[in-house]
Amino acid sequence: MAAKTQPSSSSLLLMSLCLLLVSTIVPSSVLSATLRSDIQALESIIRSIDPSSISPSSYLSTWDFSEDPCEGAGTFLGVMCSFDPLENTTSRVTEIDLDDDGYDGFLSDATGNLTELTVLSLNRNRFRGPIPETVFQLRKLTKLSLSGNFFTGDISPGITRLKQLKTIDLSRNSIAGEIPPRISALRSLTHLILSNNHLDGRIPALNGLWKLQVLELGNNHLFGMLPKLPPSLRTLSICFNSLAGRISPLHRLKQLVSLDVSQNRFSGTIGHEILTFPEISRINVSFNQFISIEVIKVTGMESRLRILDAEGNHLQGHLPLNLATYGNLKDINLRSNMFSGDIPRIYGKRLENSWRSLYLENNYLTGSLPEEFQRISKQIRGSLSNNCLQCPKNVPICQGVQKPKSQCTNAMQEELE
Numbered sequence: 001m002a003a004k005t006q007p008s009s010s011s012l013l014l015m016s017l018c019l020l021l022v023s024t025i026v027p028s029s030v031l032s033a034t035l036r037s038d039i040q041a042l043e044s045i046i047r048s049i050d051p052s053s054i055s056p057s058s059y060l061s062t063w064d065f066s067e068d069p070c071e072g073a074g075t076f077l078g079v080m081c082s083f084d085p086l087e088n089t090t091s092r093v094t095e096i097d098l099d100d101d102g103y104d105g106f107l108s109d110a111t112g113n114l115t116e117l118t119v120l121s122l123n124r125n126r127f128r129g130p131i132p133e134t135v136f137q138l139r140k141l142t143k144l145s146l147s148g149n150f151f152t153g154d155i156s157p158g159i160t161r162l163k164q165l166k167t168i169d170l171s172r173n174s175i176a177g178e179i180p181p182r183i184s185a186l187r188s189l190t191h192l193i194l195s196n197n198h199l200d201g202r203i204p205a206l207n208g209l210w211k212l213q214v215l216e217l218g219n220n221h222l223f224g225m226l227p228k229l230p231p232s233l234r235t236l237s238i239c240f241n242s243l244a245g246r247i248s249p250l251h252r253l254k255q256l257v258s259l260d261v262s263q264n265r266f267s268g269t270i271g272h273e274i275l276t277f278p279e280i281s282r283i284n285v286s287f288n289q290f291i292s293i294e295v296i297k298v299t300g301m302e303s304r305l306r307i308l309d310a311e312g313n314h315l316q317g318h319l320p321l322n323l324a325t326y327g328n329l330k331d332i333n334l335r336s337n338m339f340s341g342d343i344p345r346i347y348g349k350r351l352e353n354s355w356r357s358l359y360l361e362n363n364y365l366t367g368s369l370p371e372e373f374q375r376i377s378k379q380i381r382g383s384l385s386n387n388c389l390q391c392p393k394n395v396p397i398c399q400g401v402q403k404p405k406s407q408c409t410n411a412m413q414e415e416l417e
């Protein structure tokens with residue numbers, strides 16, 4: 001490697017004199033394509049990050065301010081600029097999309113000076129402290145993605161000024177307080193992802209967000225009933241909160257592909273509408289207080305439902321026969337409910353040719369095992385233990401003990417009363 005020769009101090013002086021001369025004669029845009037205050041903002045962003053957390057292979061290690069941020073080749077990775085040679089010779093920073101290097105620090109207030117910014121994405125680093133209020137001046141932002149950091153504080157109501165936002169992802173931080181009710185004014189939103197924070201309060205009405213496709217609010221401290229939600233939703237995840245009441249407001253969400261309401265306090269019936277949404281593929285209603293599930297017959301492969309998880313509810317009555325008509329169903333979990341009666345023969349047939357897993361453990365099922373169960377492959381996962389079944393030990397999913405028969409007949413008696 002050739003060592004660079006150090007310029008002598010006199011030649012440095014000469015150089016800076018020349019630069020001074022040049023910059024007074026030629027418009028500054030020739031020397032620097034990027035708007036001065038954008039460069040200052042970038043300098044301030046990197047200054048607010050602990051240098052020891054910037055590894056040599058990271059994007060930030062390429063931010064070399066002896067080059068122009070919008071011009072330098074191979075420098076300023078993670079920065080995108082706009083440049084319109086006809087209209088304007090000044091480039092503006094339009095995107096900051098950093099890698100996940102573990103950058104440790106605060107997000108500089110100067111970020112708010114990058115007024116042409118459309119994307120701010122800093123996922124999976126170690127940014128901490130509140131999201132600076134100046135970020136909510138960036139009216140051109142379409143994507144604000146700060147997932148997997150240590151941001152604290154509330155979601156500022158100022159966020160509702162950012163009318164161009166399509167994606168908000170603040171998941172996996174330590175953000176507290178309520179979801180600002182006026183967030184429903186952000187009519188362009190398609191993704192609202194706030195899961196794994198410390199949010200509390202009620203979920204505001206979001207039906208104004210008519211383009212919203214993904215709503216993830218899981219692992220917070222949200223309570224109250226389900227609000228109005230937009231029918232455009234394809235993914236809804238609100239698991240691990242303290243939400244209660246009926247889930248009938250979900251019946252309108254006919255475009256859902258994936259639904260997770262697990263680990264809440266929902267009660268009542270899981271309506272047939274939900275199981276028969278045309279696109280629905282995954283349903284997780286586990287660990288709530290539902291007492292019944294409506295499973296209507298479908299024809300052949302028209303249903304896309306693949307996974308049904310209803311573990312840990314109070315579902316009663318016989319196992320739903322019509323489950324066997326859902327031609328794409330693979331994994332079924334009805335563990336820890338209050339189902340009684342026999343296991344339908346058709347379940348055995350499905351295990352022979354299409355189902356991959358069946359968990360019926362810890363219910364009040366009785367009778368002998370349908371003979372098809374003797375023939376099912378060893379690949380099938382599942383469990384039938386802790387019922388009152390006659391379950392031959394040579395059948396793999398019969399592992400584990402059964403309850404005394406009297407416990408199941410008593411349970412059925414109580415149900416009838």
Ligand SMILES: *[C@@H]1O[C@H](CO)[C@@H](O)[C@H](O)[C@H]1NC(C)=O
Nearest residue numbers: 035082088089090091092116
């Ligand atoms: C054009 O350049 C000026 C500064 O010379 C700047 O204020 C303005 O924001 C630029 N416009 C665009 C669209 O980049």
Ligand SMILES: *[C@@H]1O[C@H](CO)[C@@H](O)[C@H](O)[C@H]1NC(C)=O
Nearest residue numbers: 037040041044109110112113
């Ligand atoms: C951001 O802009 C404001 C107002 O123009 C200015 O006072 C401040 O110094 C700027 N911050 C940085 C770091 O450039």
Ligand SMILES: *[C@@H]1O[C@H](CO)[C@@H](O)[C@H](O)[C@H]1NC(C)=O
Nearest residue numbers: 239262263284286287307309
């Ligand atoms: C359903 O949710 C529970 C609790 O949140 C989780 O443990 C389980 O893995 C989920 N089931 C499926 C099939 O993803």
